Amino acid sequence: MRRTRVRNALIRLLAGATVGALAGLAVAQTAPTAAAATDSAVTVSGRGEFKDMKFTVDQTKNLASQAITVSWTGGTPTTFAGSQFNTDFVQIMQCWGDDDGTVPSNPGPPRTQCQFGASPTTNRTSWPGNAYDDTRQVFYSADPTNYGQDNRYGAANPNGGAEVPFKSVDGTTITTNTQNNSLFNYNTTNEIDFARTSAGGTGQEFFEVQTANEAPHLGCGVPVTTGGVTKPRSCWLVIVPQGHLDLDGKPYADQSQVNAGSPVSSTNWKNRIAIKLDFNSVGTNCALGADERPTTGSELAADAMSSWQTKLCSAGKVYSYTELGEPDTRSRLIADGTSGLAFTTRKLGADTGTTAPPGTTTYAPVALSGAVIGFTIERRPKSTAPDSIKKLAGTKVESIKLNARLVAKLLTESYRSSTWGSVVNGTASKGYGWAKNNPAGLASDPEFIALNPEFAYLSVAETPSTDTDLMTALGHSDTARAVWQWIFADKDARPFLAGVPDDDGMRVNPYYSTNADLNPSGFPFDPSNSDEYPKSDPWCTVPPGSGAPKDKPQCMTDFHPYVDDMHAGALHTRRADTLWKSTWDSLATPPVYKSSGPQVVGSRFAITITDAASAARYGLQTAELKNSAGAYVAPTTTGLTTAAATATGSAVLEVTPANATAKGAYPLTELVYAAVRPGQVSKAARQDYAALLRYASATGQTPGADPGKLPDGYAPLSKKLRAQTVKAADALLAYTGPTSTGSGSADGGGTDTSGGGGSSGSNGVTGGTTGGAGTGAGGGGASATPSAKASFGGGTALQTTAAGNTPADPANPLRYAVPVGAALGAVAGVGAPFAGGGRLRLPLRLPLPGGRSVTLVPELPELTEQFKRLRRRLP
Structure with missing residues (x-):
């Protein structure tokens, strides 16, 4: 009977996946594709207080969904009031519209048409902003001079706060509660609230450019016809430097409080630097009527x-x-x-x-x-770090070295904080004694520090959202196969997987052991034949400190969610958003876990397995990997x-x-x-x-x-x-x-x-x-x-x-119509027996010999949500 049930389930799975994939293919063939970019760097000088600053954007034409580099020189080093950015930092945003004529020497868009102001609305305790410098909130003054004051908005309430409206390309205008607007939020905006200027007066940021696919309210790249000529809509990159002068033109005397105001206030906007961005077309340029x-x-x-x-x-x-x-x-x-x-x-x-x-x-x-292995890592020095390291605070780590055993540790969920909550205050849960003495994460692993010595002086919050795992793509691929082949061929990684501790005593998570005697499943994990990134550990718990009820646990696919593909992994790593819904929202209806959004600027740590082209597209740094000759190669x-x-x-x-x-x-x-x-x-x-x-x-x-x-x-x-x-x-x-x-x-x-x-x-x-x-x-x-x-x-x-089409954001549902269709088809097939009221518990896995399993239905609400969005977009 059991064999018959498994066979029937597999038949339903195959049939559902096939139908879903074919339907997905038909849908996917209506999705826009991409063209590459053109070398078109632009350098613009600042004005007034910032006249000595020069800002360079490395690409301004033929843009797609990608990252561009914004760098600057001639600035004054950033100062802080505690952990908050105080003076002399840079803010960057994307805007739409024609020149508003306010700065003849530097054409640019109206401030009401800029995507900015979506900082966190809750839990700002560790956020480096003051609720004005990272929002659209301003104070009215008929003759404003101080940062954050405005000469237009809030006139009806001079002593109270006001907001600079946001106007969408379709005319939708949001005048109140702009921080919670329905068009963009903290998880989707590409704004850079805080970019640090170093001790040498220089700085650099990677800015995520968004097309109309990712930000419809900006409309960048949509074909528009003007005077009988049709071309993709241009947009703007706007840079607002925040200064350090007080009302009397002298530097702020009080460094104990944050002085900066909103970049879209009239006082700060007068110093904005606008750079035009030209996009590839979002739509079709191929001649219709061609096969x-x-x-x-x-x-x-x-x-x-x-x-x-x-x-x-x-x-x-x-x-x-x-x-x-x-x-x-x-x-x-x-x-x-x-x-x-x-x-x-x-x-x-x-x-x-x-x-x-x-x-x-x-x-x-x-x-x-x-x-x-692509990453975004920013330096947060420990208090005991030497001055040479402290001077680099907030800057990005450009390169790291990784060997096969370190990558194996990440993929096998072997760091102590990977199975979040399995070890609390030195006490291990039943079956997790192996994790008790393991390093909390990669950054504190002695093997990693030996290869990357500066990490001995850096502080990393080692949680599931930082250095305890790799963001990986769902499904089977030759890339996953190559990664496991590289690991299994390594003379140090192979015995580690078998259960031999490394030189510092770290042990493999037994659910990934190639030794059947150690593996709780009773089967050995077989990396030599694996072409996916399994999450084999069944650990589930209510995250410590979350306040969630006992009947709302999270499991490993919650702590370490899959991404849809390697492009998506690169994008989320650029955003430093690992997708873990770590915050319990008891006020939601119904109460749910919610994402806290991208990590806080200055201490970001995100790492993924992606492809070289996606890493380059989103400006990720990449690791040097140890090859079979013993050399570390980029x-x-x-x-x-x-x-x-x-x-x-x-x-x-x-x-x-x-x-x-x-x-x-x-x-x-x-x-x-x-x-x-x-x-x-x-x-x-x-x-x-x-x-x-x-x-x-x-x-x-x-x-x-x-x-x-x-x-x-x-x-x-x-x-x-x-x-x-x-x-x-x-x-x-x-x-x-x-x-x-x-x-x-x-x-x-x-x-x-x-x-x-x-x-x-x-x-x-x-x-x-x-x-x-x-x-x-x-x-x-x-x-x-x-x-x-x-x-x-x-x-x-x-x-x-279409010729010249802009590539869709990796999160665009149409990109995944085939795999999503297959997955949902599989859900339909497997779920048929439960239609009569039986409960289907997710994730649903089918155990296989060798310690492997096939995830028939992953616990990925994002996939279902993407499919809903896909259906809404279809004619």
């Missing part, structure tokens, strides 16, 4: 495809891209080759339990990137290229961490291949995919910020690999197979004709590991532009492939 060619698969290809789509669209070829985990991508392509071109880092049939399909599969290398172009040279395999070369023995090889490098089953797609589709491959092998490998080039976070393919791509394109054009009666296919199977000059496998899969010069159709070399004429003349171009 599209679907591509799907590895997230590692996402940013490259977003850039390439732009140029290919202008050349008359429209390609969609749908992100999907590589294992699922391969399964889909094996089952249905008519789905088109898929991005993968392994060949079909490489996964356990799968077999390569019959007939030809054409593989072409298209991108070289990798997984990275994910630079050199590190990626050196590792790629060690790749081995047939048809699809794989970089194996254990074999990347070159001293300069970055261990988590990954090669992305385009895979097509030519016998299952039409001749017209083969021509179009050949055009994509030709472009990817030529201009697509030229690094640059311009649309159509290779974005940051990728390394150009070697000449040999590019030649292999050209040869694969030639083979698609030259392919002739037997006529097929299969659905959606104009050609059938046949022998392999593509790839790197090797032999074909028994299943007709492209063999070989090297590439010769392209000598097939159109051979001889790569073309900078698509060589095949557009082969379609009808149909509808979907919005996914």
Whole structure:
């Protein structure tokens, strides 16, 4: 009976997920995609009190959802009143609208159209603001001179407070309670309330630019027509420096209290510096009436495809891209080759339990990137720190070193504070004695401090939201597989996972032990075959000090929530928001746990596993990782290229961490291949995919910020690999197979004709590991532009492939239509037996041999909320 129930549950899961994924795919193909940016740095000088300051923005054109760098020189060092910012700091915000004409020498928008003022409305005890400098609150004065006073708003109540209204691009105007407005809040705003100027008069911040996808009330990037000309709406970056002069023009004498007022008050606004921002279009620029060619698969290809789509669209070829985990991508392509071109880092049939399909599969290398450990860490020196460290207070740590065992400790939830509440005041809960003497988190781990000595002088609040775990993506991926391979190949990490303590006595969380005798599940954890980031520990508790009732516990997926994908992980790390809902709100209806929002400026600590392109897009710092040669290597172009040279395999070369023995090889490098089953797609589709491959092998490998080039976070393919791509394109054009009666296919199977000059496998899969010069159709070399004429003349171009489109925020629900659809479909399938009133407890997991489990239904309310938002956005 039990076997039958499990079988039926799996059948429902598969059916629901399949239907959900197909529905999600249809929805996802209406989502906008991205173009890359253009190098367009701008430097602007301050005025008046700030005339000696110069502000530089590293990019102002072709903007997308991304981070840009704002830096400055010539400032006065920031002062503090206790822990609050007092004088001489910088505030940054994004605004919309035309020049308001108030500063002829520096055009800029009205202050009423700036996204600012969403600081915390509760629990401000550790917040470094005074409720005026970080809000829109002002005091009226007919002739204002002091910071924070205003000559317009509040005139009806001169002795009381007032607020500067916020006006949305659609005309919606909020005049009261602006701090709690419905358009943006502390969790979604991109404003920077407090940016410190260092002792040397310099400063730097990474500012998250938001398009209309993330901030509809600003409308940045939406096509607008003026005088018969349509172009994306421009917006503004506005910088407001806060000074240190009192009413008499002299420096403040009293440093014991905060003196700054709202940056949108008229007194402070007169010193604002505005810099125009030009965006890629949010919408469609491709000619309507053109067919599209679907591509799907590895997230590692996402940013490259977003850039390439732009140029290919202008050349008359429209390609969609749908992100999907590589294992699922391969399964889909094996089952249905008519789905088109898929991005993968392994060949079909490489996964356990799968077999390569019959007939030809054409593989072409298209991108070289990798997984990275990205982070946002700010220095908060201990009182005992030397002056050299104290002078760096609030600045960002630029680099850290990590070895495989340290990453294993994070992923296995082995730090004492990871299982939050399992050890309280030195007393361990039953079954958690192993955690009692473990370091609280990464920052206090002697092994980490030995590699990163300055952390001995830094203070980190070691909670589930800081250094006790890594933000990781939900689902199966080749990136997760590569990370676990790197860990399992390490001579120190492998025995640690087996239960051997490190040199300082730290032990692995037994739920991740590869020793079945130690693992409470009775099965050994098998990292060598893992392609996900499991949260195996069943620990649940009411968070200490939360005030929540005993019947409202949190579990490990609450303390350490998954993110949707690596892009989302990078974004949340840039925001320093790990998504833990740590605050119990007893006044809510019903009472719930709520997020406290991003971490407090000056002491942020967020760390994630993401891809190199996403880290570059959001301006994350990245760790140097220890490779099998014992060297610590950063994910630079050199590190990626050196590792790629060690790749081995047939048809699809794989970089194996254990074999990347070159001293300069970055261990988590990954090669992305385009895979097509030519016998299952039409001749017209083969021509179009050949055009994509030709472009990817030529201009697509030229690094640059311009649309159509290779974005940051990728390394150009070697000449040999590019030649292999050209040869694969030639083979698609030259392919002739037997006529097929299969659905959606104009050609059938046949022998392999593509790839790197090797032999074909028994299943007709492209063999070989090297590439010769392209000598097939159109051979001889790569073309900078698509060589095949557009082969379609009808149909509808979907919005996914608009030239110059701005990439959606990773949290945009449309981006995840396929995985969310699959997940919700699975929920529907598994939940069917409970429709009669049985209770389904989440997360729902299916135990597997080897200590692994499949999370059938995760406890992720964010996914459900995203799907609700997705449905609201559909026509």
